[in-house]
Each structure stands twice: as structure tokens, then as C-alpha cells.
Amino acid sequence: MRTAVIGASGYSGGELLRILAGHPDFEVSAISAHSNAGEDVISIHPFLHAYAGRKFVEISSIDWKEIDLAFLALPHGESAKISLEIPNNIKIVDLGADFRLEDPLMWEKYYGGDHAGTWPYGLPELFREHIVGAKRVANPGCYATAISLSIAPISKYIENDIVVVAASGTTGAGRSAKINLLGSEVMGSLTTYKFGGVHQHTPEIEQSLAKATGIDPKISFTPILAPMPRGILATVSAKLTEVISTNEAHEIFSQFFKNEQFITVLPPGQMPQTSAVYGTNRVHMQVACDARTQRITISAAIDNLGKGAAGQAIQNANLMCGFPESTGLSA
Numbered sequence: 001m002r003t004a005v006i007g008a009s010g011y012s013g014g015e016l017l018r019i020l021a022g023h024p025d026f027e028v029s030a031i032s033a034h035s036n037a038g039e040d041v042i043s044i045h046p047f048l049h050a051y052a053g054r055k056f057v058e059i060s061s062i063d064w065k066e067i068d069l070a071f072l073a074l075p076h077g078e079s080a081k082i083s084l085e086i087p088n089n090i091k092i093v094d095l096g097a098d099f100r101l102e103d104p105l106m107w108e109k110y111y112g113g114d115h116a117g118t119w120p121y122g123l124p125e126l127f128r129e130h131i132v133g134a135k136r137v138a139n140p141g142c143y144a145t146a147i148s149l150s151i152a153p154i155s156k157y158i159e160n161d162i163v164v165v166a167a168s169g170t171t172g173a174g175r176s177a178k179i180n181l182l183g184s185e186v187m188g189s190l191t192t193y194k195f196g197g198v199h200q201h202t203p204e205i206e207q208s209l210a211k212a213t214g215i216d217p218k219i220s221f222t223p224i225l226a227p228m229p230r231g232i233l234a235t236v237s238a239k240l241t242e243v244i245s246t247n248e249a250h251e252i253f254s255q256f257f258k259n260e261q262f263i264t265v266l267p268p269g270q271m272p273q274t275s276a277v278y279g280t281n282r283v284h285m286q287v288a289c290d291a292r293t294q295r296i297t298i299s300a301a302i303d304n305l306g307k308g309a310a311g312q313a314i315q316n317a318n319l320m321c322g323f324p325e326s327t328g329l330s331a
Contacts, residue, residue: 002029002066007073009033011171012095014045015310016071021050023328030062071313080116091320092136093313099138106203122316125260126152126212131319142172142308143201146234148208150298153256155213158238162217166234167224172304187227195222230305231274236298246289249296253287261326272301281311281329
């Protein structure tokens with residue numbers, strides 16, 4: 001299938017190009033980056049040797065008659081505009097937030113501007129039946145992916161007041177130059193940001209869990225900027241409504257994800273670590289129950305550019321186009 005990557009100069013766009021270079025069914029026909037149009041792809045992504053000699057192009061120069069599938073890796077608010085220019089017969093996976101939220105009031109509160117509408121939510125392990133054969137899919141946020149997958153298996157055993165602390169690498173903030181993201185500022189330091197219920201993934205997590213499980217979750221989410229380029233480590237905690245042992249919780253998670261090839265519930269005693277999922281579409285999880293406080297804690301690690309962005313986007317595209325779900329994602 002002839003494929004376009006829009007916003008290809010960013011971190012998620014570069015990761016899309018990297019994975020697509022080894023995909024047997026998606027041929028990269030157009031590589032677009034507005035601010036870098038005319039530049040060599042490898043001048044921005046020097047590791048992408050497969051694209052030597054290729055240049056970024058303007059979106060306006062793309063002949064959509066020659067495209068079957070498009071990935072939009074654009075800043076929030078941009079995908080809605082671009083999608084209007086793309087013919088309806090072309091399948092689209094949007095890695096931005098524009099089509100994730102159903103409630104216009106939540107969009108206005110957390111993002112601002114006009115609400116563009118809602119596309120099927122692309123978290124396959126919870127919503128696969130809505131993704132298969134879809135024309136357009138909204139790829140989930142990176143934090144939302146790790147946190148929603150951590151809560152869904154245990155949702156009927158917990159109270160709806162859920163506490164989350166999650167650390168992310170700096171690529172989660174995008175490629176735009178910001179003083180607080182300079183290496184000299186980040187290395188050797190941890191800092192919280194957007195805490196107190198204002199992070200934009202909060203309503204997305206609550207919406208996806210409500211649809212997938214029927215609960216009405218209230219997420220208290222504290223994100224942390226970690227001194228590493230990529231990866232997310234999420235710690236999720238909730239009060240249990242009945243006594244469950246760690247072994248029983250481990251079995252609940254193992255059974256819930258037993259047919260999911262990208263999710264591994266680790267053996268007891270082994271903890272998730274971001275280095276173990278670097279460059280992959282995988283999720284590593286561990287779970288424990290504290291009998292003293294009657295709380296359950298889930299730890300989950302993903303690559304924010306893999307399962308949190310480009311890897312999941314290609315997983316969704318495979319489902320949309322009728323290919324095996326793991327095609328191109330075997331690494």
C-alpha cells in the first residue's frame with residue numbers, strides 16, 4: 001500500500017519511517033515535513049539510511065491519487081485541518097489528539113479551539129473490533145496507552161479513585177526547541193509537570209476506561225519528566241474492593257492479556273524497565289497487592305515512541321488494512 005507520512009521530521013515521524021522501512025506491505029511514497037521541505041531526510045534523521053536521497057516535501061505537492069494510507073504525526077490541532085484535504089477513500093491514522101475525545105467541552109478545556117469530531121480510538125487490546133477495517137483511527141496518547149492498559153484488567157475489583165505517577169522521556173515533549181528540554185537542564189534531574197489534573201491525557205484515559213470497562217474512573221495523574229530520551233514507566237495504584245492476593249492479581253492480568261502478543265505480564269519478582277522495551281511495540285507489566293493497605297499497584301513500561309506512538313500506529317494500520325497485526329513489528 002502506498003503510504004504517506006505527514007510530519008515526518010518529528011520524533012514520532014522518524015520512528016514511523018524507521019519501522020516502515022522494514023514493513024513488507026506499506027511502501028513509503030511521500031515524506032512530508034512543512035518546515036523542512038526540500039531538505040534530505042537523513043539530514044534530520046541520520047540513522048534512516050534506507051531513505052538516503054529522499055527529501056521532505058510540502059503537503060501541497062502530494063498527489064493523493066497515488067496514496068492509499070496516511071499517517072499524521074502533527075502537533076495537536078493540525079491534523080483536523082489536514083484531514084479535510086485528504087480524500088475519503090484514503091485510510092488515516094492520526095497520532096495527534098484531534099480526534100480522540102468525544103466530549104467537545106473536554107477538548108476545549110484541555111486543548112482549546114474547536115472540537116473536530118471523534119474517530120475510533122486506536123488501542124487495539126481494548127477496542128480491536130472498532131479498528132478492524134476502519135477508514136480513520138485516532139492513535140492514543142503515550143501516557144494514556146500505558147495507564148489504560150494497566151487499569152483495564154483489574155477495573156471490576158477496584159474503587160474508581162485511581163492514583164497514577166508516570167515518568168516519560170524527553171521525546172514525549174516533541175522536537176521543538178525549549179530551554180527546559182536542553183540536555184544541560186534535563187540530565188541528572190527529575191521534575192513534575194502539568195500535575196493537579198491538568199494533563200491533557202487525563203480525560204482521554206477516563207473516556208477509554210469508561211467505554212472499555214463500564215466503570216466511571218477518576219484519575220489523579222502526576223507526570224514526571226525523566227532524564228532519558230524515550231520510554232515511559234507508569235505506576236498505577238487503587239483501593240481494592242475485595243481481598244486479592246498478589247498471585248491472584250498476577251493471574252487476572254495474565255488471563256486478560258493471554259492472547260495479546262505485544263503485552264507481557266512479567267514473571268513474579270521481575271520488574272518492568274524502559275530499556276527492555278526500547279524501540280519496540282511492547283508493554284511490560286508487573287502487579288502487586290498490599291494486604292495492609294488493601295491496595296493494588298501496577299507497574300508498566302512502554303517506549304513512548306513505540307507502543308506510545310509509531311508502533312501502535314502501525315499496529316492500527318495493519319488492522320485497518322487487513323494485514324496480520326504484528327506485520328513490521330517483530331523486532
